[in-house]
Amino acid sequence: MSNDIGEKTRAEAFMLPAEHPIQLIDENGAVQSAANSSGEPYTMPDDQELLAAYEKLVAGRRVNDQAGALVRQGKLAVYPSSHGQEACQVAAAVVLSKQDWLFPTYRDTVAVMSRGVNPVEVLTLLRGTWHAGYNPYEFNVATQATPLATQLLHAVGVAHAAKLKGEDTVVLAMCGDGATSEGDFHEALNFAAVFHVPVVFFVQNNEYAISVPLKNQSVAPSLAHKAVGYGMPGERVDGNDLAALLSVLGHAVDRARAGGGPFLVEAHTYRMQAHTNADDATRYRTDEEVQKWVSRDPVSRMQTYLSARNMFDDDAVAAIAASAEDIASALRDGMNSEPEVDPEDLFRYVYSKPTPQLQEQAAMLREEISRENSGA
Amino acid sequence: MTAVTETAAPATTTLTFAKALTAALGDAMEADKSVVMFGEDVGPLGGVFRITDGLTKRxxxxxxFDTPLAEAGIMGMAVGMAMNGxxxxxxxxxxxxxxxxxEQVVSHVAKMANRTKGQVxxxxxxxxxxxxxIGGVEHHCDSSESYYVHTPGLTVVAPSTVADAYTMLREAIELNDPVVFLEPKKLYWSKEQVDLEALRAKFDGGEPDDDASIGRAVxxxxxxxxxxIAYGPSVPTAIAAAExxxxxxxxxxxxxIRSIVPFDDETVTNAVRxxxxxxxxxxAxxxxxxxxxxxxxxxxxxxHSLAAPVLRVTGFDIPYPAPKLEHWHLPSVDRILDAVDDLQWED
Known part of the structure; x- marks a missing residue:
């Protein structure tokens, strides 16, 4: 397999992340300038692009809150919330074109719905009626991965196949900071670099892997610096700055599409809530620490910026909120409907054609259910 | 039919198990350009057992192609490539x-179709x-089939004949489900007279027919x-014992048995009855x-048809032995005949 990255591989300055995480809008909504380590500036997305993304941001926040409420009502078994990480979620989806692929994790519900998948279908896994609730081929969104980092290799495979077929496809693969400790993270980045395939690896560093802080995962200068070891560029970005995320991820996607190979982006963000509703975050972090991140909130930051740009008045803000409320309402309705499960499905999809043994077991279960239903 | 009578080419050729696998791979790649072959040293070297010999050149x-030396990477990349056509x-x-x-095999390869209700x-x-x-040192001789057959979603086969090596590998490649294809190393160099053209003719187009080898014992x-009852490397030993x-x-x-999953209860049951x-x-x-x-x-x-308990002749419950000791571990003709002698013939 040809490998034409030779010169670039030796250009360390080209691949090292910039000195500070890329930020285009600070926590007060003020504009900042930022450039990569070669001095090339990251450009501010235009207002319309930001406004469209902001609408998804608000919807994402609303769905996070709604899903949390559904857990408390017993409608969802569990929900790993991306509250506080919505800018990462939205950016990961909107930088991609229709033919591209997104590989999300279990915490990336908002990214999946931002790509077009119905939130009711996204939450099938957490509702407990099946494993994957949407057709991956409908929006080119892979199933949400629960095992850590394993999906990054699938992303490399999809990109590799696309390259062999001559298709114009970029793959964006998501994982968290904890997943960078897994062997599959290493293998995926190495394979992507060696085969020079169009994959953007997107690490949401939210500081915690359940309870374990980042300092116990890695003492690398940053997670983005790991890219250099594989021969690909890396960049850090303020993960609560939607504009910076769109700019950096957009650059990485464009570069991959143009044949530049893989790219590693680390977004510095924070998991505002516990790992899931089953977790107790007070056992491993202080309220003071959490409060520091409140002022860095991605939603209010973007609202401040867009207001200052006169992109919306109070009516427009209300309309965006109402639209998010409609999505939440549809989600509630979907979750309140009686779940439909079919015991025959247990055996139907294990093989293209059920084995004789599975046919026997299906018949046995059918018989049991029939006896139960007849009260025997 | 030609009017001129020519000396007919011999219908059969002598082929090794290894060469039958190479032929199957080459024929499958020729027939379908979505078939790709990769792993460690499978490129110009042709694999450490030369099963992919000549495929990169052809x-x-x-x-x-060769990959970096990382098996989870190979497996995970294959999952993604299979997802994408x-x-x-x-x-x-x-x-x-x-x-x-x-982990890739158990959590993804085996489960993807079920997780997605057959969509992927x-x-x-x-x-x-x-x-x-084969006198291999440690970590080169494991019988690892149980790990795979215990994982629902995997089809697991272990051919023992040259003809099955060809046919079952072609079937495995054509199947829309993941297949673990176990190649008994000690049979790689075994030879048989086979009619390769006749074997190839089964794959000349159309869907795999009802006489598929996967799913059927012989x-x-x-x-x-x-x-x-045997499969894979134990079949020739069983035949030698029968002789x-x-x-x-x-x-x-x-x-x-040749196809462990799906398992052919019918053939086995009818025979033992x-x-x-x-x-x-x-x-194992x-x-x-x-x-x-x-x-x-x-x-x-x-x-109700059994005259004696069904007995097993298997490897001992030990890590695979060093080369100088493996002959004590492996099922032998004598050990099989001893087990047969114990089937309560006097009752």
Whole structure:
């Protein structure tokens, strides 16, 4: 397999992340300038692009809150919330074109719905009626991965196949900071670099892997610096700055599409809530620490910026909120409907054609259910 | 038909098990350009057992290529390629070298179709040179089939004949489900007379027909007194035992399971009901093994036809031995004949 990255591989300055995480809008909504380590500036997305993304941001926040409420009502078994990480979620989806692929994790519900998948279908896994609730081929969104980092290799495979077929496809693969400790993270980045395939690896560093802080995962200068070891560029970005995320991820996607190979982006963000509703975050972090991140909130930051740009008045803000409320309402309705499960499905999809043994077991279960239903 | 009578080419040629696999891969890649082959040293070298010999030269380095030395990477990349329209065939260099890929196999390869209600199927083949008997050092001789057969969603086959090596590999590549294809290393150099053109003709187009080898056991040798049940590397040993028994006047039937999942209960059950006695033979350690499963299935289905308990001849429950000791571990003709002698003939 040809490998034409030779010169670039030796250009360390080209691949090292910039000195500070890329930020285009600070926590007060003020504009900042930022450039990569070669001095090339990251450009501010235009207002319309930001406004469209902001609408998804608000919807994402609303769905996070709604899903949390559904857990408390017993409608969802569990929900790993991306509250506080919505800018990462939205950016990961909107930088991609229709033919591209997104590989999300279990915490990336908002990214999946931002790509077009119905939130009711996204939450099938957490509702407990099946494993994957949407057709991956409908929006080119892979199933949400629960095992850590394993999906990054699938992303490399999809990109590799696309390259062999001559298709114009970029793959964006998501994982968290904890997943960078897994062997599959290493293998995926190495394979992507060696085969020079169009994959953007997107690490949401939210500081915690359940309870374990980042300092116990890695003492690398940053997670983005790991890219250099594989021969690909890396960049850090303020993960609560939607504009910076769109700019950096957009650059990485464009570069991959143009044949530049893989790219590693680390977004510095924070998991505002516990790992899931089953977790107790007070056992491993202080309220003071959490409060520091409140002022860095991605939603209010973007609202401040867009207001200052006169992109919306109070009516427009209300309309965006109402639209998010409609999505939440549809989600509630979907979750309140009686779940439909079919015991025959247990055996139907294990093989293209059920084995004789599975046919026997299906018949046995059918018989049991029939006896139960007849009260025997 | 031509009007001129020519000297007909011999219908059969002598082929090794290894060359049959190479032919199957080459023919499958010729027939379908979505078939790609990759793994460690499978490119210009042709694999450490030379199974991919010549494929890179013939089909180019995009179709048969070397990967970085990382089995989870190979397996995970194959999953993604299968998701995106390819039919990857991957080689795990040796049985025990496949273990780093285990999470990918169990959590993704095996489950993807079920998780997605059949929307994402993974047509991929995991080739594994497996089992012992070649004097290999540790980590090169494991009989790892139980790990795979215990994982719902995987089809697991272990051919023992040259013809099956060709046919079952072609079938595995054409199947829309993932297949673990176990290649008994000690049989790589075994030879048979086969009609390769006739074998190829089965794959000349159209859907795989009802006489598919995957899912069906075969009677490798007819016999009436007892049934020897084996698969993969143990089949030739079972046949040798049956030949030795015949000299002593005892007629042993041999069944070649060849497809462990799906398992052909029908063929096994019908056979054992006729003979009333059975011995299951496998190289793998016997505890909680494929041999144990076969014994359980036979007892459940043939109890009233059995004249004796079904016995097992398996490897000991030990890590695979060093080369100078492996002959004590592996099922032998003598050990099989001893088990047959124990089938309560005097009752």
């Amino acid at each position: 089909f180019g380095e995009e179709r048969c 390819m039919r990857p065939v991957v080689e795990m260099q040796f049985d025990a070298f496949a273990y780093p890929a285990f 199927r993974l047509p991929m083949v995991i080739r594994i040179p497996y089992a012992g008997g 009677i490798a040798r007819e016999g009436t007194d007892a049934t020897l 030795a028994a015949a000299e002593e006047g005892r007629s042993l039937q041999v069944i070649d 006729k003979t009333g006695r059975a011995v299951v033979i496998a190289e 350690s016997g505890f909680a093994s494929v041999a144990s499963e076969i014994v359980a299935r036979v007892q459940e289905r043939c109890f």
